[in-house]
Amino acid sequence: MSVRIDIAGLRPERVAVVPSPLAELGMALHALSEPGHHPGLQGWVTGVTARMDPQLADRMCEADFLWRTTFSDLFMPCAGIPGRTTLPGATLAEELDQLDKLTDEQFVDAALEFTCAMPYGTGPSPLVDAGLRRRALELAASRGPQQVRFSERLLSDPPRIRAWLRQFLADCDEAFFADTWARLRHQLAADARLKTDLLRHKGLAEMLTAVSPVVTLDEGAGQITVDKLSVGRTATEDGGLILVPTSLGWPHLSVLYRPGWQPVVHYPVATPELTSPASVEQLTLRMTALSHPVRMRICRHLARSAYTTSELAQVHGMTAPEISRHLSVLKKAGLITTRRRGRYVLHQLDVTVVARLGSDFLEGVLR
Structure with a gap:
């Protein structure tokens, strides 16, 4: 399983390694919403949370599904601007202006990807297709009334939600992110320069190896492969390839492969230490539970959000009883938690337990 980027005909000058303040803000919001994904950021999360204005914290919860699972493609708006040549802005204000340049259809489709588990696609937008609109609201219903309200507003009045999101991100910048970015931007700029020098002097393959050992180049096939527990495909076509470093993103290595958008590889530049492994007895039980490839793929979804x-049956093309049997094994091993929301029972991976199981598996499911 992997994400593949076809780069046939890609010129070296169309490969850019550029820091993105908006993408890093997205990772900051993700870390604040899912601190278990980022054990090395616990001190930062605690400090920001303690100082955060309660009203801003409440607003953060209104649309946290845009960044809780990882973060939405809305945090990479440059990739969706026509022409496929736009790079991330140097400042957050520039990138918020880029966000404004996306069409309502692009904005809604990207927002619904995580809001309602809507897949990447090239079909009509829910803004114009009544069937897709109903499907989006049905999916939102299983996520709770908050997501239903957000989805209804998004589908009925996209400009209002766009204005709300822009103001929210600007307020986050003022409240905590500007100080964080001031500390991080020099590290990210230095990493971008290092990768750019490798590209110029050693070539694309050498540079990608420095980005991550899970990113490889097949020069003969003109294809980049990113080893992930997901399947996707994109192409640079007549555009470019963007690589964006992140200090807050470990262990996530994300690939934007939305149809019609520039491919983007969002990669971490730091690797903090994880906690000690579990006991031998627990390790044996959990490794047995994870020995099945379907359960590993289920864990990938449950690591990002509750389902x-x-x-899960729909995503994996299986029956509900089959999925239930796999969930039972994972729950017995103490790897997942469940909670009831109305008439829905939601399952989620206990990332803290997985972190104790081992960094290789954690990186695999969160990559």
Whole structure:
């Protein structure tokens, strides 16, 4: 399983390694929403949370599904601007202006990807297709009333939600992110320069190896492969390839492969230490539970968000009873938690337990 980027005909000058303040803000919001994904950021998360204005914290919860699972493609708006040549802005204000340049259809499709588990696609937008609109609201219903309200507002009045999101991100910048970015931007700029020098003097393959050992180049096939527990494909076509470093993103290595958008590889530049492994008895039980490839793929979804049994069945092309059996094994091993929301039962991976199981598996499911 992997994400592949076809780069046939890509000129070296169309490969850019550029820091993105908006992408880093997205990772900051993700870390604040899912601190278990980022054990090395616990001190930063605690400090920011303690100082955060309660009203801003409440607003953060209104649309946290845009960054809780990882973060939405909305945090990479440069990739969706027509022409496929735009790079991330040097400042957050520039990138918020880029966000404004996306069409309503692009904005809604990207927002619904995580809001309602809507897949990447090239079909009509829910803004114009009544069937897709109903499907989006049905999917939102399983995520709770908050996501239903957000999705209804998004589908009925996109400009209002766009204005809300822009103001929210600007307020986050003022409240905590500007100081964080001031500390991080020099490290990210230095890493971008290092990778750019490698590209110029050693070539693309050498540079990609420095980005991550899971990113490889097949020069003969003109293809980059990113080893992930997901399947996707994109192409640079007549555009470019963007690589964006992140200090807050470890262990996530993300690939934007939305149709019609520039490919983007968002990679971490730091690797903090994880906690000690579990006991031998627990390790044996958990490794047995994870020995099945389907359960590993289920864990990838549950690491990013809570899912119902029926949602997992749809994603994996299996029946609900089959999924239930796999969930039972994972729950017995203490790897997942469940909670009830109305008539829905939601399952989620206990990332803290997985972190104790081992960094290789954690990186695999969160990559």
